[in-house]
Amino acid sequence: MLLRTLFASLILLLPTVPFAQSLPRKADAPPAAAADAKADRSFRDTTGYRHPALSRTQRDLQNLAYALQLRDYCADDRVSDAFVKEQLARFGRITGRKETCRTLLAY
Numbered sequence: 001m002l003l004r005t006l007f008a009s010l011i012l013l014l015p016t017v018p019f020a021q022s023l024p025r026k027a028d029a030p031p032a033a034a035a036d037a038k039a040d041r042s043f044r045d046t047t048g049y050r051h052p053a054l055s056r057t058q059r060d061l062q063n064l065a066y067a068l069q070l071r072d073y074c075a076d077d078r079v080s081d082a083f084v085k086e087q088l089a090r091f092g093r094i095t096g097r098k099e100t101c102r103t104l105l106a107y
Helices: 002-013 016-021 031-039 054-075 081-095
Strands: none
Touching (some): 054 081
16 A cells, blocks of 8 residues: 555656756846846835835834844843844844944834
Protein backbone atom coordinates (compact mmCIF):
# COMPACT_ATOMS: atom_id res chain seq x y z
CA MET A 1 0.00 0.00 0.00
CA LEU A 2 2.76 2.44 0.96
CA LEU A 3 4.79 1.56 -2.09
CA ARG A 4 1.77 2.07 -4.36
CA THR A 5 1.10 5.53 -2.82
CA LEU A 6 4.75 6.51 -3.19
CA PHE A 7 4.80 5.39 -6.81
CA ALA A 8 1.58 7.28 -7.60
CA SER A 9 2.94 10.46 -5.98
CA LEU A 10 6.15 10.17 -7.98
CA ILE A 11 4.21 9.71 -11.22
CA LEU A 12 2.10 12.81 -10.48
CA LEU A 13 5.10 15.00 -9.62
CA LEU A 14 7.40 13.86 -12.41
CA PRO A 15 5.73 15.72 -15.32
CA THR A 16 5.89 19.07 -13.49
CA VAL A 17 9.66 19.04 -12.94
CA PRO A 18 10.75 19.69 -16.57
CA PHE A 19 8.10 22.39 -16.92
CA ALA A 20 9.28 24.21 -13.80
CA GLN A 21 12.88 24.14 -15.01
CA SER A 22 12.01 25.57 -18.42
CA LEU A 23 10.32 28.70 -17.10
CA PRO A 24 12.23 31.92 -17.81
CA ARG A 25 13.70 33.71 -14.83
CA LYS A 26 12.83 37.31 -14.00
CA ALA A 27 16.42 38.32 -14.70
CA ASP A 28 15.90 37.30 -18.36
CA ALA A 29 13.30 40.06 -18.85
CA PRO A 30 14.42 42.93 -21.07
CA PRO A 31 15.50 46.05 -19.14
CA ALA A 32 13.33 48.31 -21.31
CA ALA A 33 10.16 46.70 -19.97
CA ALA A 34 11.27 47.40 -16.41
CA ALA A 35 11.98 51.04 -17.24
CA ASP A 36 8.52 51.46 -18.80
CA ALA A 37 6.86 49.96 -15.73
CA LYS A 38 8.63 52.41 -13.42
CA ALA A 39 7.96 55.43 -15.63
CA ASP A 40 4.15 55.22 -15.64
CA ARG A 41 3.03 55.19 -12.00
CA SER A 42 0.13 57.61 -12.35
CA PHE A 43 -2.30 54.79 -11.64
CA ARG A 44 -0.97 54.68 -8.04
CA ASP A 45 -1.74 58.31 -7.26
CA THR A 46 -3.00 58.48 -3.65
CA THR A 47 -3.02 62.24 -3.06
CA GLY A 48 -6.72 62.29 -2.20
CA TYR A 49 -6.55 59.51 0.39
CA ARG A 50 -7.72 60.53 3.83
CA HIS A 51 -5.73 57.91 5.79
CA PRO A 52 -2.26 56.45 5.17
CA ALA A 53 -1.76 52.88 4.06
CA LEU A 54 -2.15 50.16 6.66
CA SER A 55 1.48 49.15 6.19
CA ARG A 56 2.59 52.66 7.13
CA THR A 57 0.42 52.60 10.25
CA GLN A 58 1.80 49.19 11.17
CA ARG A 59 5.39 50.41 10.65
CA ASP A 60 4.72 53.48 12.80
CA LEU A 61 3.27 51.36 15.60
CA GLN A 62 6.19 48.94 15.47
CA ASN A 63 8.64 51.86 15.62
CA LEU A 64 6.71 53.30 18.55
CA ALA A 65 6.91 50.02 20.48
CA TYR A 66 10.63 49.73 19.76
CA ALA A 67 11.22 53.36 20.74
CA LEU A 68 9.38 52.90 24.03
CA GLN A 69 11.52 49.87 24.83
CA LEU A 70 14.66 51.85 23.98
CA ARG A 71 13.50 54.74 26.16
CA ASP A 72 13.23 52.29 29.01
CA TYR A 73 16.77 51.08 28.30
CA CYS A 74 17.99 54.69 28.25
CA ALA A 75 16.38 55.44 31.61
CA ASP A 76 17.64 52.28 33.32
CA ASP A 77 21.14 52.66 34.76
CA ARG A 78 21.51 48.88 35.04
CA VAL A 79 21.63 48.56 31.24
CA SER A 80 25.15 49.05 29.90
CA ASP A 81 25.94 52.02 27.69
CA ALA A 82 27.41 49.79 24.97
CA PHE A 83 24.18 47.82 24.73
CA VAL A 84 22.08 50.99 24.55
CA LYS A 85 24.31 52.45 21.81
CA GLU A 86 24.08 49.23 19.80
CA GLN A 87 20.29 49.13 20.09
CA LEU A 88 20.02 52.80 19.13
CA ALA A 89 22.21 52.15 16.07
CA ARG A 90 19.96 49.25 15.03
CA PHE A 91 16.86 51.37 15.46
CA GLY A 92 18.52 54.13 13.47
CA ARG A 93 19.06 51.72 10.57
CA ILE A 94 15.35 50.93 10.66
CA THR A 95 14.18 54.55 10.79
CA GLY A 96 16.88 55.97 8.54
CA ARG A 97 18.03 58.67 10.95
CA LYS A 98 20.56 58.95 13.77
CA GLU A 99 18.80 57.95 16.97
CA THR A 100 19.78 58.99 20.46
CA CYS A 101 17.97 58.73 23.76
CA ARG A 102 16.83 62.32 23.20
CA THR A 103 15.40 61.68 19.70
CA LEU A 104 13.24 58.88 21.08
CA LEU A 105 11.02 61.53 22.65
CA ALA A 106 9.59 62.19 19.18
CA TYR A 107 7.77 58.83 19.22
